[in-house]
Structures are given as structure tokens and as C-alpha cells.
Amino acid sequence: MHGSHFLQIRDLQVSYGGSVALRGVSLKVPKGRTVGIIGPNGAGKSTLLAAVAGGVSVLGGTVHFDGRDLTGAKAETIASWGVSLVPEGRHSFGSMTVEENLLVGGYLRYSGTALRNAMETQLQNFPRLRERFRQPAGKLSGGEQQMLVIARALMTQPRLLLLDEPSLGLAPKIVDEVYAILAELRSSLGLTIIVNEQTSRRILQFADQVHVLREGEFRLSSPTSQISSEELASAYFGHQHGHDEKAELI
Numbered sequence: 001m002h003g004s005h006f007l008q009i010r011d012l013q014v015s016y017g018g019s020v021a022l023r024g025v026s027l028k029v030p031k032g033r034t035v036g037i038i039g040p041n042g043a044g045k046s047t048l049l050a051a052v053a054g055g056v057s058v059l060g061g062t063v064h065f066d067g068r069d070l071t072g073a074k075a076e077t078i079a080s081w082g083v084s085l086v087p088e089g090r091h092s093f094g095s096m097t098v099e100e101n102l103l104v105g106g107y108l109r110y111s112g113t114a115l116r117n118a119m120e121t122q123l124q125n126f127p128r129l130r131e132r133f134r135q136p137a138g139k140l141s142g143g144e145q146q147m148l149v150i151a152r153a154l155m156t157q158p159r160l161l162l163l164d165e166p167s168l169g170l171a172p173k174i175v176d177e178v179y180a181i182l183a184e185l186r187s188s189l190g191l192t193i194i195v196n197e198q199t200s201r202r203i204l205q206f207a208d209q210v211h212v213l214r215e216g217e218f219r220l221s222s223p224t225s226q227i228s229s230e231e232l233a234s235a236y237f238g239h240q241h242g243h244d245e246k247a248e249l250i
């Protein structure tokens with residue numbers, strides 16, 4: 001184990017061809033904590049989560065989780081070690097039903113009754129999915145699809161949940177609902193969470209720690225309780241920002 005940290009990312013570097021997406025990002029996350037990462041479009045947020053989950057290859061640096069070296073491991077292996085990624089864009093299998101989507105999420109880990117029980121747990125967590133159980137995922141509302149991909153990710157009973165912009169394109173009321181469920185699950189399951197968002201409001205309410213990522217580097221790292229909106233905006237924009245820009249961020 002590296003120190004007492006559940007997740008430890010050291011000097012992580014990723015590039016796509018010649019274009020650098022992460023320029024040496026380090027992060028320590030104790031068990032049960034929630035870390036929020038905010039940053040503009042293209043900052044590298046998705047790349048960071050993908051690098052932890054084994055979805056992109058790493059140019060430099062290391063990722064350790066719960067005593068294991070994840071660096072360079074395959075995505076399926078990392079998933080089997082308790083890490084689950086909910087990618088941006090709510091990619092459910094649109095022509096498959098809610099039931100089938102959940103079964104796909106769990107079948108590598110469970111079969112038979114255990115698989116059904118895991119699904120039942122998710123239907124209790126997300127009652128709206130029970131109402132939609134036999135419908136194709138593609139017919140669900142955006143909020144329901146977001147719930148479905150989170151439920152699917154939870155089918156493997158991860159200990160580390162990586163959420164990529166769960167609020168993207170959803171109405172504020174639905175986002176409230178999604179975050180309320182996440183907050184409940186986090187405490188009942190003792191989940192450790194990293195969540196990306198483009199704006200700060202949800203993160204400041206939901207996370208213990210916030211990191212501002214811009215152009216592949218953390219520009220600010222702080223407990224959410226100690227951060228000022230001015231500091232946040234400066235780190236996020238990296239230049240003099242207008243009142244309107246800041247209002248959108250906060």
C-alpha cells in the first residue's frame with residue numbers, strides 16, 4: 001500500500017499522438033472520500049478518469065488503488081479490482097431494455113440468483129428504473145438514462161466510482177435527484193468517488209475536496225469548505241474573467 005491512501009495517482013501523463021492531455025497530475029484520495037474535478041471543455045477531465053479505469057494508455061506516472069498498481073492494467077482487470085467508470089454521455093445500450101442493461105453490467109461478476117439479487121438492489125436504489133424495467137433504454141428520459149448507467153456501474157459493487165459529468169444536459173431538478181441518490185449510496189456503501197463536472201455548484205455541495213483542472217494540470221486543490229469563488233474562477237479561467245463567466249461557473 002502506498003501511504004494510507006486508497007487511491008494514489010502520481011505524476012500522471014497522457015497524450016494522444018503528439019497532443020498532451022495530462023501533464024503530470026497527482027492526486028491522493030482517502031477511502032470513503034469524494035473528490036470533485038472541475039475544468040473547462042478539453043481540460044483533461046475525461047482523460048484522467050479513463051487513465052484510472054484503464055481506458056487510455058499512460059505515458060508516465062502511476063496509479064495505485066487499494067494496494068494494487070493499476071498502471072497499464074487492462075480495463076476489465078481494473079474493473080474486477082473494484083473500480084467502475086460511468087462515462088460521459090450516458091451510453092446505455094439503447095435497444096436493450098433496462099433489465100438487459102443491468103444484467104450486462106453484472107454478468108462478468110455474478111450469475112443466476114446472485115445476478116438477480118444485484119439487479120434487485122439497483123432497482124431499490126433507483127425506483128424509477130423499476131417503472132421502466134421492460135422498456136428499451138433508448139426510450140428513457142435523460143435523467144433515467146443517467147440513473148441507468150450509474151446503476152449499471154454499481155452492478156459490480158465497485159469501491160471506487162468514477163463519474164464523468166453526470167449532470168451534463170440534464171434539467172437542474174433531475175440533477176438534484178441524481179446527486180441525492182448518489183449521496184445516499186455513498187454513505188450506505190462507503191463508496192469512494194471521483195466526479196467530474198464543468199461547473200462548480202454541485203461539486204461544492206457534494207465533494208470533500210475540489211481540484212481545478214485546466215490544460216492538463218491541476219491549478220488549484222482545496223477542501224470544498226475552504227474555497228472562495230474568486231480563487232476558483234481564477235484557477236478555472238486562468239485569466240481575468242468577467243462577471244458573467246464567473247456566474248456560470250459558480
Ligand SMILES: Nc1ncnc2c1ncn2[C@@H]1O[C@H](COP(=O)(O)OP(=O)(O)OP(=O)(O)O)[C@@H](O)[C@H]1O
Nearest residue numbers: 016021039040041042043044045046047048088198
Ligand atoms: N481520443 C482522443 N484522441 C485525440 N485527442 C483526444 C482524445 N480524447 C481527448 N483528446 C484531447 O485531449 C484533451 C483532453 O480531453 P478530455 O476529453 O480529457 O477533456 P475534458 O476535460 O473531459 O473535456 P470535456 O468536458 O469536453 O469532456 C483535449 O484537448 C481533447 O481534444
